[in-house]
Amino acid sequence: xxxxAPSRTLMERTPAFLGKAVLLAGFGFAxxxxxxxxxxxxxxxxxxxxxxxxxxxxxxxLLASKDQPLSERFRLWxxxxxxxxxxxxxxxxxxxxxxxxxxxxxxxxxxxxxLLTFYLIVSRHSVAQAxxxxxxxxxxxxxxxxxxxxxxxxxxxxxxxxxxFSLITVAWEVLYYxxxxxxxxxxFRDSSSxxxxxxxxxxxxxxxxxxxLVERITGKNPLVLYAPKxxxxxxxxxxxAQTRIRDGVFRAQGTFENPLLLAEFASxxxxxxVASLLWxxxxxxxxxxxxxxxxxPAAVWVSGSRAGFIALGAGAGIILMLKVxxxxxxxxxxxxxMRKIGFLFALLGALLVVTPTVMLIAQGRTATEGASxxxxxTMLRLAQPSIEESPLLGKGPGVSGGVAGIKTNxxxxxxxxxxxxxxxxxxxxxxxxLAAIFFFTGWTVxxxxxxxxxxxxxxxxxxxxxxxVTVIFxxxxxxxxxxxxxxxxxxxxxxxCSRIKIEQSK
Numbered sequence: 001x002x003x004x005a006p007s008r009t010l011m012e013r014t015p016a017f018l019g020k021a022v023l024l025a026g027f028g029f030a031x032x033x034x035x036x037x038x039x040x041x042x043x044x045x046x047x048x049x050x051x052x053x054x055x056x057x058x059x060x061x062l063l064a065s066k067d068q069p070l071s072e073r074f075r076l077w078x079x080x081x082x083x084x085x086x087x088x089x090x091x092x093x094x095x096x097x098x099x100x101x102x103x104x105x106x107x108x109x110x111x112x113x114x115l116l117t118f119y120l121i122v123s124r125h126s127v128a129q130a131x132x133x134x135x136x137x138x139x140x141x142x143x144x145x146x147x148x149x150x151x152x153x154x155x156x157x158x159x160x161x162x163x164x165f166s167l168i169t170v171a172w173e174v175l176y177y178x179x180x181x182x183x184x185x186x187x188f189r190d191s192s193s194x195x196x197x198x199x200x201x202x203x204x205x206x207x208x209x210x211x212x213l214v215e216r217i218t219g220k221n222p223l224v225l226y227a228p229k230x231x232x233x234x235x236x237x238x239x240x241a242q243t244r245i246r247d248g249v250f251r252a253q254g255t256f257e258n259p260l261l262l263a264e265f266a267s268x269x270x271x272x273x274v275a276s277l278l279w280x281x282x283x284x285x286x287x288x289x290x291x292x293x294x295x296x297p298a299a300v301w302v303s304g305s306r307a308g309f310i311a312l313g314a315g316a317g318i319i320l321m322l323k324v325x326x327x328x329x330x331x332x333x334x335x336x337x338m339r340k341i342g343f344l345f346a347l348l349g350a351l352l353v354v355t356p357t358v359m360l361i362a363q364g365r366t367a368t369e370g371a372s373x374x375x376x377x378t379m380l381r382l383a384q385p386s387i388e389e390s391p392l393l394g395k396g397p398g399v400s401g402g403v404a405g406i407k408t409n410x411x412x413x414x415x416x417x418x419x420x421x422x423x424x425x426x427x428x429x430x431x432x433x434l435a436a437i438f439f440f441t442g443w444t445v446x447x448x449x450x451x452x453x454x455x456x457x458x459x460x461x462x463x464x465x466x467x468x469v470t471v472i473f474x475x476x477x478x479x480x481x482x483x484x485x486x487x488x489x490x491x492x493x494x495x496x497c498s499r500i501k502i503e504q505s506k
Contacts, residue, residue, distance in 0.1 A: 068124070069124075069126060070120070070187065072192060075187050075188065075193065076192065076193065076196045078113070078116075078187070079184075079187075079188050079193055079196055079197065079488075080196060080200055081109055082109060082110075082113065082180070082484075082488065083197065083200050083201060083204065083485070083488075084200070084204065085105050085106055085108075085109040086106060086109075086481075086484045086485065087201075087204045087208065087255065087265070087485075088204070088208075088255050089104060089105040089106050089255070090223050090224075090227070090255050090256065090257060091104065091106065091256075091257045091481060092224070092227050092257055093105075093223065093227055093228070094227075094228060095228070106176070107175065110175050110176055110179065110180075110484075111175065113179070113180075113183055114175070114179050114183075117179075117182075117183050117186065117187075127186060130185075130186045131182065131185075131186055134185060134498075135189075135495065135498040135499070135502070136498065136502070137494075137497070137498035137501040137502065138440075138444040138494040138497045138498050138501065139185060139189065139491070139494040139495045139497075139498040140498070141440065141494070142181070142185070142437070142440070142441070142490060142491065142494040143182075143185065145433060145436055145437050145440060146178060146181045146182075146437060146487070146490075148433055149178075149430060149433040149434055149437065150170075150173075150174065150178045152393070152426050152427070152429060152430040152433060153170050153173065153397055153425075153426050153430060154167075154170055155393060155426075156393040156394050156395075156396055156397060156425060156426040156427065156430070157170060157396055157397060158393070159390065159393050159394070159395065159396055160395065160396020160397065160398075160399065161395075161396065161399070162396070162398075162399075163396070165398055166396040166397040166398050166399070166425075167397075168398075169397040169398035170397050173397075173480075176480075176481070176483070176484050177480070177483045177484055177487050178487065180484050180487040180488045180491075181487040181488070181490060181491045182491070183488075183491075184487070184488045184490075184491035184492050184495075185491040185494070185495060188488070188491065188492050188495075189491060189492055189494075189495020189496065189498075189499075190495070190496070191455055191456050191496060193492055194456055194459045194492050194493075194496060195456060195459065197459075197488070197489065197492060198272055198276070198285070198458075198459050198462065199284070199285055199288070201268070201269055201272060201485075202269055202272055202273060202276070202285065202288045202289060202292050203288055204269075205265065205266060205268075205269030205270075205273075205292050205295075205296060205299075206269075206288055206291050206292055206295060208254045208255055208262070208265065208266075208299070209254070209266055209269075209292070209295040209296055209298065209299035210295065211254050211255065212252040212253070212254040212262055212266075212299045212302050212303065213252070213295075213298060213299070213302060215252040215253070215254065215302070216250060216252040216302035219250050221252070221253065221254075223255060224253075249304060251302070251303055251304035252299070252302040252303055252304075253303065254299070254303075256481070257479060257481065258477075258479050259303040259304055259305060260303065260305050260307070260308075260473065260476070260477045260479070261477075261479060261481060261482055262299060262300075262303045262305075263299070263300045263303040263305035263307070263308030263311070263473075264308070264311070264469065264470075264473040264477070264482050265482055265485075266296040266297075266299040266300050266303070266308070267296070267300060267308055267311040267312050267315060267469045267473075268315075268465075268466045268469050268470075268482070268485065269292050269296050270292060270293065270296040270297065270300075270312055270315060270316070270465075271315040271316070271319060271462045271464075271465025271466050271468075271469060272289070272292075272458075272459075272462035272465075272466070273288075273289040273290070273292035273293045273296065274289075274293065274315070274316050274319050274320075274462070274465065275319050275457075275458040275459070275461040275462035275465065276289035276458045276462070277289050277290065277293065278319065278320070278323045278458065278461070279323070279457045279458035279461065280458075281458050296312075297309075297312060300312060306361050306362070306364070307472055307473060307475075307476045307477075309361070310358055310361060310472060311468070311469040311472045311473060313354070314465075314468045314469065314472060315465030315466065315468050315469045316465065317350055317354075318347070318442075318464050318465050318468050319461045319462065319464065319465045321343060321346050321347065321350070322343075322445075322446065322449055322461045322464060323461065324346075325339045325342055325343045325346070325449075325450065326339075326449040326450060326452075326457060326461075327339070327449070327450055327451070327452035335450075336447070336450045336451060339450045340446065340447075340450060343446060375406050375416070376416050376417060376476065378406060379404045379405070379406060379415055379416065379417060379420060380404075380417075380420065382403065382404040382406075383400075383403060383404035383420050383423065383424050386403045386404070386424050387423050387424060387427075387428065390427065391427055391428050392427045392428075392429065393426060393427045394422075394423065394424055394425045394426040394427040394430070395424055395425060396425060397425045397426065398425065399424070399425060400415050400420070400421035400422075400424040400425050400478075401413045401414070401415045401421075403424050404420065404421075404424060414478070415478050416476055416477060416478055417474075417475060417476065417477075417478060418474040418475075418477060418478050418480060419431055419434070419435070419474055419475060421478050422434055435471070437490060438467045438470055438471055438486075439467070439471075441463065441467050441489075441490050441493055441494065442463075442464050442467040442468070444493070444494060444497045445460045445461070445463055445464040445467075445493060445497065446464065447497070447501075448460055448496075448497045448500045448501075449461060451500060453500050453503055454496075454500060456496070459493075459496075460493065460496070460497075463489055463493045466485075466486070466489060467486075470482075470483075470486050
C-alpha cells in the first residue's frame, strides 16, 4: 500500500511564505542602499559589485532550497575547467574594461567556483554537511591544517603597517589557493576525480611542453607578444622580459609568467608519468605518460632551471622507493610499521648520497648562476632580523619583498623563497603549518600505499612526488600560481586516503 502524505494547508505554508517574503524585502532594501551608495560614490561601484553578486546568490539559494546531489559528469567537467584554465591561461593576459577591476580567466573560473559552492552550501544540506563535517581521518586533519594556516595569514594582517593592502593580498590567496582545497574536499574527493586530474594534467603537460620547445626554437612566445599592454602593469612586462634571457640563452616559459613555473609544472607532470608507468593503468594514460617521461625533462631544460632537474630526480626517486616498499595486498600493522621504517632509512640514505650533487648544481655553471645562488643566501640574511623581531605573526602579508627582496639589474625587487616570504609576513607558525600540509599529505600517501588497499596507487604515488617538487620549488621561487594545483591535489588525495583508512578500520 502506498502512503500519500497529505498536502500542507495554506495556514501551514504561511510562515515559510512570510519568511521568504521578509528575506526578499530585506534584500530589496539592501539593493536600494547599494544603488544609492554607487550613485553618490561612483568609485565604490566596482568594489561593491562582488558583495552584491554574493547577496544575489545567497537569496536565490534560499529560495531554491533542495537536496539533490551533483551528477558525476558535472563535477568532472567542473574540475576539468579549473585545471585547464589554471594551466593554459597566463596570469599576464589581463582584460580591463573602463574603471572595473582587471580580470582574467583564472579569476573568473575561481570566482565562479566559489559562488557555485556558496550557492550549493546554502541550498543543499548534504553539501553543507560535507563542509562542516568532513570525513574523519586525513581529510579532517587537512581541513584543520589549511584552516589554521589561512587564519594565521589573516591574523597577521592586524600587525601590518598597511592592513588593507595585506587583507587584499590574503583575499587573492583565498580566491586562488585555499578555496580550491575546500571545493575539492567537498566535490572531488573520489577516485573518478583523481583519475580525471591525472589524465588531464598529463595531456596538458604534453601540450605545454611542446609549446615551450617551439618557443625555445623560434625565440618567441606569441602569448607574451600579444598580451595587452595595460597602464600600471609596466613592472610586470619588464619582469617578463627580464626572466627570459640568462647568459645570452633564451629561457622558455610556456603558458606561465616565469620559466621556473614552467619547470615546476613539468616536474609535477613527470612525477605522474613515472608513477603511471610503474603501476598498472589504462593504455591511454600509459601512452601519454611515456610521452611526458621524454618531453617534460626537455621542458625543464628549455626553461633554464637548475632546481627543475633536482625536482625531477627527487620526485622520481621518492616514487621509485614507494614502488619498492608499497604492497599490493592487505598488510598487518606490524608489516606497515616495518615498511615505513625501511622507507625512512632509505630516504635518509638517498639524501646523504645526493647532497654533494645538489650542492654542486646549486653553485652553478656560470657566474650568473652562481650570483643567483648567492642572492638567495643574501635574502636569508636580510630576513633574519625581521623574523627574530616578529616570530609569531610576522610583519603582514605582502611586505616580504620590501624586507628581504633584492633589486635586479632592471630595478625590480624579487624574493626567491616562498617559505621565507611567509616567515617574514606571517611568522614561523605559519611556515610550520604550510610545510605540515605538504609533508602530512606525503606521509598519508605512504600509509595508504603500504596498506595495499588503494585502487589508484599510481595517482597517490604521483602526488607524493608532486609534494617533493612543491617543497623544492617553494624554496627557490616566490611566485605561487602552481599552488592552485597543489591544494586541489591535497584535498583529493586526503579524501581518498580517508576512505581507505575507514575501510582499513573495519
